[in-house]
Amino acid sequence: MLFNSYPFIFIFFPVVVGVFFLAARRSHAAAAAWLGLASLFFYGYWSLKVIPILAGSICVNYVFGKKLTPAGNGRDAVRQATLVLALVANLGLLGYYKYANFFLENVNAGLGLLDIHQIKPLDIVLPIGISFFTFTQIAYLVDCWQGKVLERNFTHYLLFVTYFPHLIAGPVLHHKQMMPQFAKPEVYRPDLDKIRTALVIFTLGLSKKLLVADQLGVYADGLFKDVASNMVPMFFASWFGVLAYAFQIYFDFSGYSDMAIGLSLFFGINLPVNFNSPYKAVSMIDFWRRWHISLSTFLKDYLYVPLGGNRLGVFRRYLNLLVTMLLGGLWHGASWTFVLWGCFHGTLLAVNHAWRDFIVRKADENRLARAAGGVATFMAVCFAWVLFRADGLATVGSIYRGLLGLNGISLPFGVEKIFPKAWVGKNVIFEGFWQGAATGSASFFFLLALAGVLVWGCSNLNELPFKHVVLGKFSRAALSVVIGLFFALSVSFIAQDSPFLYFQF
Secondary structure, rough: OOOHHHHHHHHHHHHHHHHHHHHHOOOOOHHHHHHHHHHHHHHHOOOOOHHHHHHHHHHHHHHHHHOOOOOOOOOOOOOOHHHHHHHEEEEEHHHHHHHHHHHHHHHHHHHOOOOOOOOOOOOOOOOOOOHHHHHHHHHHHHHHHHOOOOOOOOHHHHHHHHHHOOOOOOOOOHHHHHHHHHHHHHHOOHHHHHHHHHHHHHHHHHHHHHHHHHHHHHHHHHHEEEEEEEEOOOOOHHHHHHHHHHHHHHHHHHHHHHHHHHHHHHHHOOOOOOOOOOOHHOOOOHOOOOHHHHHHHHHHHHOOOOOOOOOOHHHHHHHHHHHHHHHHHHHHOOOOHHHHHHHHHHHHHHHHHHHHHOOOOHHHOOHHHHHHHHHHHHHHHHHHHHHHHHHHHHHHHHHHHHOOOOEEEOOOOHHHHOOOOOOOOOOOOOOOOOOOOOOOHHHHHHHHHHHHHHHHHOOOOOHHHOOOOOOHHHHHHHHHHHHHHHHHHHHOOOOOOOOOOOHOO
């Protein structure tokens, strides 16, 4: 079930909210249990076969968590062995479902070179959102081992893991962010001000997804699918297609994050901010403080710091950054393109830290330097998105050649005279911008311009004045009309199949 679907918006969610507050009048425990069961139903809506995997993971990790909690201040060998066993169990589950066939594909590639009989791929269906609920529980187990977990209610733990606004595409949560909230009495009473705010936030997210991301996705798919079918992309076709994807994934993920925050706020539960205007970043370090904040925080706290962080010298610091981002790339998907995407970002982060440490220490205080850093960061991110989106290395190479102009430049008829004669028919072809890519319409340029204005010219959700603020009657009425129009327009764009991009991770 998708947030941007008729069954969710008009049936599932109203029923869940209504029953939750009705049940809460009699019993807070019953209301929490209902929300947990509704979250399991939400997850199982795609396939009932995946429910035992999620439910089993929750039960096993809850037991592990109790065993990992220190009785005193000591961290004995038994608890440490239990932690290792718990981590191996979680990573083993994730590895089997997400990476087993990737491993076999690479083994088969080697066997093929040796002319040896290949291994048949496993019949595995990847459970949706497995990376998110696995990482959420790994963080919980480590926190239990460190003695940070105090709340032990199983129903609340079930909600902590399965809570449907975050279950499929994040954010990756910590127990201290969520479990104490379910114990607050005010969560079980409807708050009209929060509900109004929740409607606004949800509608904004829905609009980002349906009116911007999905529309740009048509053009992005045009480039990547055409190149995968052996089209040679030229300079402008490559850049416009990559920009379309850069804005598509931005508004798709931003839209999901807003919708998740809005849905959760209906219940009075605050989800942590997971998306903070990342294209306004002035460096790669700044970008990863703004993009998928919960994942980058998880990777820092549970991988980069345990590897030694920046405590073991300059070389180890850069190596730790590279390893952390490589594994972060592999977390996104079982493909060499994701591995290279992680390596690309890890290398850029290392270069960024080296630049700050040894060359320019106060560049952030200079406006010109910040502007140049912002442009360079966005361009680097766009180059990296090619690895993230492409279906193979051949597609990546072809698009990179197009971005660099090595495939030639295609321009409309009528401007031949301004170019040297030696270029005509070689570097420059006068047949139109697109050369087969589906980006040659006025609506495309309008969408790109709109996306740019929204990204760099508007405040993000956390800066908007309406959040948790009781507006005056006139302002509230005007806002209601505007949001109502956006909601109606967005709903009219609901399609049969429009999943969020991060659902595949």
